Amino acid sequence: MFNRKTILSAAVVAAMGGVSFSASAALTSSATLDFTLGTSGVTACTYGTTPPCNNKAYNLTDIVGSYFSMDTNGDGIVAPTEKTPIGSFNGLHFGTAQGASGSHSNTVNGSESPNIDAAWNFFGNTGMHQTNSPTTDNGDGTINLDWSVTWNGLPNIPLNATSATTIVCDTTSCSDSSNYTIDGAFHVAGAGFTTVGYTVHLEGHVSNPTTTVPVPAAAWLFGSGLMGLAGVARRRKSKV
Helix, strand or coil: CHHHHHHHHHHHHHHHCCCCCCCCCCCCCCCEEEECECEEEEEEEHHHCCCCCCCHHHEEEEEECEEEEECCCCCCCCCHHHEEECCECCCEEECCCCCCECCECCCCCCCCECCCECCEEECCEEEEEEECCCEEECCCCEEECCEEEEECCEEEEEEEECCCEEEEECCCCCCCCCEEEEEEEEEECCCCCCCCEEEEEEEEEEECCCCCCCCCHHHHHHHHHHHHHHHHHHHHHHHC
């Protein structure tokens, strides 16, 4: 009996050494992060109470969803009026750079070529976000986000990161269909805004389809090996 168990265990280990199954790797080059359009909403009430407020006059509003902000008055505080709502166009793709073009003066008119987000208005002129190099996951709750802006006809206004860009998901790994939030902090490095703080906040869901890994021949050998060993065991038992 001991020898039969030893042989069976050895066969299992040998067969399993060549077996691999599909796994859901977080934020690979196949991942796309769509994000919800930012909108103005009641987020709190005066006197510390929570919505719904007893009186509309007590409503405190803020941007709910995705937005970028610029501290245009330089007071170090991002007020709701300094947040510009943004919505997903193609979403944020991992593993590729995403350029945009066609920014211009005056309001959005449909002539733009957006990529990550839909065109938006800022200080009366039209802009869009873009990435200058592929977005990648660092695997530690941060991502490499080479974020920049095209606005008012300027093809690229770079943003210098002032801290790590973080990502938080509602699952242990940012897998397919996870909800996420991304927060990044930068300084504008051009267009006359070089001392202005900039933040981006994205929230939405992950589309990260997994690729099914073909089951290798070793797996089939493993199965047939077990069947063979089972047959041998039955024959030996019948002779006892």
